[in-house]
Amino acid sequence: MSQEMMDKTCRGFAEALAAREPVPGGGSASAFVGALGASLCGMVARYGATNPALADRADDLTHAFAQADELAQELVDLVAEDVRAYGQVSAAYGISREDPARPAAIQDALHVAAMPPYRIMDACGRALALLEDMADKGSRQLLSDVACGAVFCRAAMQGASLTLFANTTSMKDRARAEELEAACDELLDTWLPRADALARRAADAARKRK
Numbered sequence: 001m002s003q004e005m006m007d008k009t010c011r012g013f014a015e016a017l018a019a020r021e022p023v024p025g026g027g028s029a030s031a032f033v034g035a036l037g038a039s040l041c042g043m044v045a046r047y048g049a050t051n052p053a054l055a056d057r058a059d060d061l062t063h064a065f066a067q068a069d070e071l072a073q074e075l076v077d078l079v080a081e082d083v084r085a086y087g088q089v090s091a092a093y094g095i096s097r098e099d100p101a102r103p104a105a106i107q108d109a110l111h112v113a114a115m116p117p118y119r120i121m122d123a124c125g126r127a128l129a130l131l132e133d134m135a136d137k138g139s140r141q142l143l144s145d146v147a148c149g150a151v152f153c154r155a156a157m158q159g160a161s162l163t164l165f166a167n168t169t170s171m172k173d174r175a176r177a178e179e180l181e182a183a184c185d186e187l188l189d190t191w192l193p194r195a196d197a198l199a200r201r202a203a204d205a206a207r208k209r210k
Helices: 010-018 028-048 050-093 104-139 140-168 176-204
Strands: none
Touching: 010 028, 028 050, 028 104, 028 140, 050 104, 050 140, 104 140, 104 176, 140 176
16 A cells, blocks of 8 residues: 555545545655655756856756755655554554554554654755755745745644654653654754744745845
8 A cells, every 4th residue: 555655646645645544644644745845945946957047056956956856755755654654553553452462563563653754854854954055046036935845844844743742652662752752852943943934034025025
């Protein structure tokens, strides 16, 4: 199922999200939203790389769209990875309560399922750093697209954090859970304000305030 997930149409993916099934869920949706943000970054960089007015930045912009493409693909891959990981959680909870192996299977699955959301957050942070660069180096006419990308990456990061917390709250290994939660909080504290700043910058520019 996970391999087929990203072969769906946009409509098909939305229908899969709406279905009464455990996957795809919030983590997978977050990864896809992050991929859209990274893709917008790639678009802005591509336009800039071929803009004669920005010829002095062409090399940087060419490198930027290659990086953005890699991030978008990484996030698309994480859609399927999150589906696979949460599938293990569902399978573990489906084990008979009489089976003595059930508690360990659930804990192992929770540890596995916590990692795709963290990787989604990390990738979105890297995409936001690239979007900040595009806000300075890309065409001002595309600043709203940069900001949209930032808003998408922000939403994806916050959504993935909720999925991560849903897994860590049930972990018996509290030291590991708290380590993951602290790393998650650090990403949120670092990148959410910076994403908001990009959105404000684009809004102010559109309204000619600055």
